Amino acid sequence: MTTAEQLDDRYGRTRRRRGPWIVFLAIAVVIVAAFGWSIVTTQMNAVDADDLGYDLVDEHSVTVRFQVTGVQGKDIACAVEALDEEFGVVGWKVVEIPAGDSHSQALSASVPTVSAATTGLVNSCWVA
Template sequence: MTTALELDERYGRGRRKRAKWVIGGAIALVVVVIASWVTVAQSMNSVDADDLSYELVDEHSVTVRFQVTAPQGRDLACAVEALDEEFGVVGWKIVEIPAGDSHMQQLSATIPTVAEATTGLVNSCWAL
């Protein structure tokens, strides 16, 4: 009579196949954990800026109000631009922001321009 062990060996069932699934599952789990950690770490260090308003002061300057959301305790810098009617850059300024006690800060910057601006905005912000 044929035993169950002999049948398993004959038809490829048993421990070897199960071991491959366990190893494959462990590798997949490690990849998912690493990808999740990279995503969380990037979002913890991300800096987000939102334009609130702008005011055309005169022909040679514009004031931009904006809000920055960033990790606490990090110095920041933002590139603020003034644009003309054709969306050409007519002035820009790098605004350095010291570390704050809050995740969110509202700021304003006056940008000198070489021509009359029609709008002002934050191009980008980053942690220093």
């Protein structure tokens, strides 16, 4: 009597090996999970800042009002800038904001300038 292995050898059929596909699938799952986790952690630490206005105090200072949203219970730092009429930076300051209980905080910062400014704004914010 002929066995299944003898028939496979006679007619050139080979058994499929599943090992490489399983390894490939496992690697793909790990890569997708790592990418997904990096997106989640990035969004958990995302900080959004909205400019609410500015007051030109004098030639050497600007007060910038802004709102920070997105992170609760973590310290935040924001780069606040004062610009002249050609949008050149004439002053800047890093404002450190202690952790708060609310999701959103309204703040103001006084920025010293080297010459007369025409506007003030928040450049960026990050989790400190």
